[in-house]
Amino acid sequence: MNGVPLLQVHDLQVEFALKGTRQTLKAVNGVSFDVGAGETFGIIGESGSGKTTLGRALVSLVAPTRGRIAHAGVDPTTLTAAQLRVERRQFQIIFQDPNASLNPRMKIGESVAEPLLVTGTLTRQACHQAAQQALERVGLSAAHADRYPHQLSGGQKQRANIARALTLHPRLLVCDEVVAALDVSIRGEVLNLFAELQRELGLTYVFITHDLSVVAHISDRVAVMYLGRFMEMGPAESVAHAPLHPYTQALLSAEPVPLPASMRQEQRMALNGDIPSPVAPPSGCVFRTRCPHALPVCAEQVPAWNELKPGHWVACHIAQADPLPAI
Numbered sequence: 275m276n277g278v279p280l281l282q283v284h285d286l287q288v289e290f291a292l293k294g295t296r297q298t299l300k301a302v303n304g305v306s307f308d309v310g311a312g313e314t315f316g317i318i319g320e321s322g323s324g325k326t327t328l329g330r331a332l333v334s335l336v337a338p339t340r341g342r343i344a345h346a347g348v349d350p351t352t353l354t355a356a357q358l359r360v361e362r363r364q365f366q367i368i369f370q371d372p373n374a375s376l377n378p379r380m381k382i383g384e385s386v387a388e389p390l391l392v393t394g395t396l397t398r399q400a401c402h403q404a405a406q407q408a409l410e411r412v413g414l415s416a417a418h419a420d421r422y423p424h425q426l427s428g429g430q431k432q433r434a435n436i437a438r439a440l441t442l443h444p445r446l447l448v449c450d451e452v453v454a455a456l457d458v459s460i461r462g463e464v465l466n467l468f469a470e471l472q473r474e475l476g477l478t479y480v481f482i483t484h485d486l487s488v489v490a491h492i493s494d495r496v497a498v499m500y501l502g503r504f505m506e507m508g509p510a511e512s513v514a515h516a517p518l519h520p521y522t523q524a525l526l527s528a529e530p531v532p533l534p535a536s537m538r539q540e541q542r543m544a545l546n547g548d549i550p551s552p553v554a555p556p557s558g559c560v561f562r563t564r565c566p567h568a569l570p571v572c573a574e575q576v577p578a579w580n581e582l583k584p585g586h587w588v589a590c591h592i593a594q595a596d597p598l599p600a601i
């Protein structure tokens with residue numbers, strides 16, 4: 275690499291106009307971060323916090339309302355349609371539902387070869403050979419290639435999806451809840467496959483999940499998202515073991531028991547109430563209505579994005595470099 279991060283995101287905002295009203299919803303509201311080549315960047319947050327919308331924006335599936343994205347230094351919005359088609363092969367997203375991108379009427383081998391066939395760069399035979407190799411790389415065999423999606427388990431289908439992405443030699447994969455639909459017993463296997471592929475192929479991941487234990491396990495750095503904003507971002511180890519933002523602390527203490535003892539808080543801090551409507555988010559700090567530490571200033575001013583420790587950023591009026599005591 276020439277020193278430019280593979281992915282650069284600056285002040286990204288994605289807004290949706292709500293049909294039949296004059297209202298808009300800021301699903302992503304001013305998010306900035308970089309991801310280096312070969313890195314895994316985790317994003318966690320509750321349902322509706324904007325993770326999928328951010329992921330879709332990262333691979334040009336939804337247009338930013340404000341801000342900039344660069345893929346290896348190039349803004350995809352400046353590309354021609356033909357250039358964007360090539361770009362899309364290198365910057366891809368894999369979704370939660372393994373059925374979504376597998377045609378139920380196509381054999382697995384055909385589905386895996388399809389994106390490569392569409393590029394028109396290789397013969398049919400070469401595409402099927404590449405699909406076969408990709409299937410083997412993710413732990414599936416020629417016998418699986420000959421089956422239909424309903425004849426595969428959830429884990430096998432997700433492996434086929436990964437193979438489908440691999441045939442195009444991606445550089446960045448946005449993985450959106452890719453193990454959430456799988457049985458707990460096979461999540462570890464599929465996560466290990468992602469880790470192996472990264473080592474082998476030098477892939478870069480943006481790993482989206484609402485499960486802190488998954489993200490802490492696989493990521494180098496983690497960002498915590500709430501109502502379209504990043505609350506905290508830092509090394510996975512620090513965010514998972516010594517979170518500085520009250521929201522992350524609450525998420526961590528709400529984790530179910532399988533969490534390692536070292537990651538559990540002495541006292542569990544419940545998150546009060548539901549996430550406010552993203553159409554009318556709270557003034558100042560968007561988390562303040564659920565924050566046990568909230569002060570008057572939290573309603574008045576949007577907290578700055580401060581680097582409280584090296585590489586560890588927090589948007590909070592009261593957080594300090596040493597973690598707040600649990601309430």
Ligand SMILES: Nc1ncnc2c1ncn2[C@@H]1O[C@H](COP(=O)(O)OP(=O)(O)OP(=O)(O)O)[C@@H](O)[C@H]1O
Pocket residue numbers: 290291299300301319320321322323324325326327328484552
């Ligand atoms: N196409 C759309 N039009 C209008 N609103 C949308 C659209 N897509 C998403 N939203 C809204 O944007 C917000 C963020 O949604 P998003 O799917 O990005 O959240 P998420 O963090 O991925 O949630 P989950 O954990 O449930 O997958 C939600 O309030 C959602 O209702």
Ligand SMILES: [Mg+2]
Pocket residue numbers: 325326327450
């Ligand atoms: Mg989502």
